[in-house]
Amino acid sequence: EAGVTQFPSHSVIEKGQTVTLRCDPISGHDNLYWYRRVMGKEIKFLLHFVKESKQDESGMPNNRFLAERTGGTYSTLKVQPAELEDSGVYFCASSLRDARDTQYFGPGTRLTVL
Amino acid sequence: AQRVTQPEKLLSVFKGAPVELKCNYSYSGSPELFWYVQYSRQRLQLLLRHISRESIKGFTADLNKGETSFHLKKPFAQEEDSAMYYCALSDSAGNKLTFGGGTRVLVKP
Numbered sequence: 001e002a003g004v005t006q007f008p009s010h011s012v013i014e015k016g017q018t019v020t021l022r023c024d025p026i027s028g029h030d031n032l033y034w035y036r037r038v039m040g041k042e043i044k045f046l047l048h049f050v051k052e053s054k055q056d057e058s059g060m061p062n063n064r065f066l067a068e069r070t071g072g073t074y075s076t077l078k079v080q081p082a083e084l085e086d087s088g089v090y091f092c093a094s095s096l097r098d099a100r101d102t103q104y105f106g107p108g109t110r111l112t113v114l
Numbered sequence: 115a116q117r118v119t120q121p122e123k124l125l126s127v128f129k130g131a132p133v134e135l136k137c138n139y140s141y142s143g144s145p146e147l148f149w150y151v152q153y154s155r156q157r158l159q160l161l162l163r164h165i166s167r168e169s170i171k172g173f174t175a176d177l178n179k180g181e182t183s184f185h186l187k188k189p190f191a192q193e194e195d196s197a198m199y200y201c202a203l204s205d206s207a208g209n210k211l212t213f214g215g216g217t218r219v220l221v222k223p
Contacts, residue, residue, distance in 0.1 A: 003157070004157075033210065033211075035211075035213075041215075042213050042214060042215040042216065043200065043213040043216075044213070045210035045211065045212065048209045048210055055209055056207075056209035056210060059210065091158065093158075097208070098204075098207075098208030098209065099204040099205075099208045099209055099210050099211055100146045100204045100208045101208075102160045102163070103160070103211065104159075105150075105157045105158040105159065106157065107157045108157070
């Protein structure tokens with residue numbers, strides 16, 4: 001069974017540019033989560049999809065971040081325009097039930113904003 | 115608001131010695147607690163959860179609601195236990211995990 005995949009694995013962009021991260025969850029997992037770890041800080045929740053609906057987006061830092069999950073399959077997280085403080089590792093996870101169930105994590109996308 | 119605290123950033127022990135990773139939480143409701151682990155060059159994965167009351171790879175963790183703690187223990191550490199360990203909490207709504215800052219465990223030969 002394929003695990004959660006994320007693309008790209010690394011991205012280096014300049015401040016002000018746009019970046020789109022992609023996450024493919026485990027097939028059949030309706031629940032999809034985005035987290036990020038900024039250097040030196042803990043892993044923080046960004047948002048939670050159930051199928052194509054945003055169940056909780058309380059962790060999204062500001063309106064420069066836009067997450068979508070059209071069709072309830074893969075998800076994208078777009079940062080536009082990117083700022084220096086957006087640098088970090090962005091993780092995607094999926095689960096069969098909600099967050100009380102085991103979450104399966106992707107390898108993460110390391111984003112560096114110069 | 116929920117919060118998870120792991121007071122130790124680094125724990126260094128010798129092989130065969132006991133290891134205990136501390137985790138304290140604050141949450142007004144009934145939480146579900148987890149330990150996730152990230153080995154070198156691998157992705158974050160579930161180690162154990164309090165509700166299943168299992169021992170995984172020799173690790174156990176007991177939820178103490180009175181002390182709001184969920185410490186992770188192993189009586190005899192092995193070199194392959196070297197990794198980053200995260201304590202996490204899910205609230206009753208099940209929307210997200212709240213993570214502690216992580217504890218790096220280094221098991222020396």
